[in-house]
Amino acid sequence: MLSDVIAAISTPPGRSGIALVRVSGSGAHEAAARVLASFTVEPLRTARLSPVTHPSTGELLDEALYLTYRAPASYTGEDMVELTTHGGLLVPAEVLGALLAAGTRQAAPGEFTRRAVANGKLDLLQAEAVADLVDATAPAQRRAALQQFDRGLSGRIAALRDQVLELEALVCYEIDFPEEDSGPVAPERIAAAAADAGKAIAALIGTAAEGERLREGALAVIAGRPNVGKSSLFNALLGSQRAIVTHIPGTTRDAIEAPASCGGFPFRLIDTAGLRESEDVVERLGVEVSRRYLSAADVVIFCAEAGHELAREEREFLDEVAVPVVLVRTKSDLLGDTARPGADSGMMVSAETGDGIARLRSALAEHVFTGLAGRGDIGPLVTRERHRVALQRAQEEVSHFEQARAEGLETAVAATHLRAAVAALEDVIGLVSTEDVLERVFESFCVGK
Numbered sequence: 001m002l003s004d005v006i007a008a009i010s011t012p013p014g015r016s017g018i019a020l021v022r023v024s025g026s027g028a029h030e031a032a033a034r035v036l037a038s039f040t041v042e043p044l045r046t047a048r049l050s051p052v053t054h055p056s057t058g059e060l061l062d063e064a065l066y067l068t069y070r071a072p073a074s075y076t077g078e079d080m081v082e083l084t085t086h087g088g089l090l091v092p093a094e095v096l097g098a099l100l101a102a103g104t105r106q107a108a109p110g111e112f113t114r115r116a117v118a119n120g121k122l123d124l125l126q127a128e129a130v131a132d133l134v135d136a137t138a139p140a141q142r143r144a145a146l147q148q149f150d151r152g153l154s155g156r157i158a159a160l161r162d163q164v165l166e167l168e169a170l171v172c173y174e175i176d177f178p179e180e181d182s183g184p185v186a187p188e189r190i191a192a193a194a195a196d197a198g199k200a201i202a203a204l205i206g207t208a209a210e211g212e213r214l215r216e217g218a219l220a221v222i223a224g225r226p227n228v229g230k231s232s233l234f235n236a237l238l239g240s241q242r243a244i245v246t247h248i249p250g251t252t253r254d255a256i257e258a259p260a261s262c263g264g265f266p267f268r269l270i271d272t273a274g275l276r277e278s279e280d281v282v283e284r285l286g287v288e289v290s291r292r293y294l295s296a297a298d299v300v301i302f303c304a305e306a307g308h309e310l311a312r313e314e315r316e317f318l319d320e321v322a323v324p325v326v327l328v329r330t331k332s333d334l335l336g337d338t339a340r341p342g343a344d345s346g347m348m349v350s351a352e353t354g355d356g357i358a359r360l361r362s363a364l365a366e367h368v369f370t371g372l373a374g375r376g377d378i379g380p381l382v383t384r385e386r387h388r389v390a391l392q393r394a395q396e397e398v399s400h401f402e403q404a405r406a407e408g409l410e411t412a413v414a415a416t417h418l419r420a421a422v423a424a425l426e427d428v429i430g431l432v433s434t435e436d437v438l439e440r441v442f443e444s445f446c447v448g449k
């Protein structure tokens, strides 16, 4: 089924100047020839203009640019045609309809990229990087995705795999010469190589916390007592009036989430109901929700008004909270001349004047992405649970191997753990992927990618 001809609109629907329609598979050129009046395969990769007509009715649908590709030199590794049509809701859909009538099939989400993987044009990590690039909302996400697309992570994992394979080779030597006193390879050498491999895998797993946070966006929860200016700060950080602001304490009842980029890093900002005991059922529920968000937060932006001593429950909150906190002093514009700035602990901000907001953004980035924000360059990062789980499996297998050696188990038995470690590493890159792994990776893709 994999090489039947698929077609899809790769640009989002809606009013736009142009749209891109892709066709791929063996027979893509023939299908395109049925709708493009002046179609020729050659010259490849060269834009040409042609009327687009419906293959059954002959009706003129558009005047489009098209490019041809010949397998294997294309994104999918198959014969391909890309049509640049006029945009909007009607024309691209009609052009796609004409292509379907010409014998193509509507592509499933991510099917083009999936074919690229099947044809060896991309490995699984690169395919995921394509999806990450499409989903990126902050520059740091783009940098990480491009790095992964450039095989940064694939290369690092391939190196780990080679390291375990070398260890396996040393061990095989021992299996082949069991009679020799202590084997031709000193046991200490094998032990040291196993320890090194374990450490190298652990180092990469060590990037997972920030890497996954980078891909998903860090959860930053704005909390504090009612009326301290949480929703105003939320709006100021977003740069839009998203949350309702009033002078009445208890305005925000439900948590609101919105994506924001701070210092180039992605955040999911949450505005919450003010933390206080309340008789009001709805408000009480809101406070409950706030507490739930707080326990999941990567960072809490705790708001207290500038120029006021922290109340007992505020100090208690700061003592109790288990996640990193940035203490923010709100409404700094209300501080009179007599107030000494700096007498307050925490960062002075004013949602009213915008004072301190830029500083808060950088502070958030540094707090949550400490390792990444410090470095200009983003190295290979573990950005998905899928990678982390497989790497942890590889790490466990290496330590099972060490354990088996320590217990004096037969070498051939111990070596099975190294085989398993290699297999786990290969899973990450997608050298041999089972159908269910592929399903999971591609289910979140958009159609046309």
Ligand SMILES: Nc1nc2c(ncn2[C@@H]2O[C@H](COP(=O)(O)OP(=O)(O)OP(=O)(O)O)[C@@H](O)[C@H]2O)c(=O)[nH]1
Residues within 6 Å of the ligand: 225, 226, 227, 228, 229, 230, 231, 232, 233, 244, 245, 246, 247, 248, 249, 250, 251, 252, 253, 272, 273, 274, 330, 331, 332, 333, 334, 349, 350, 351, 352, 353
């Ligand atoms: N002068 C000044 N007033 C502010 C500032 N931020 C908020 N306020 C005012 O403080 C009041 C409460 O603001 P909100 O943003 O609704 O406060 P909140 O913490 O979300 O309140 P609840 O949702 O009720 O818990 C409003 O009257 C705002 O106009 C500020 O930076 N300067």
Ligand SMILES: [Mg+2]
Residues within 6 Å of the ligand: 230, 231, 232, 244, 245, 251, 252, 272
């Ligand atoms: Mg509010």
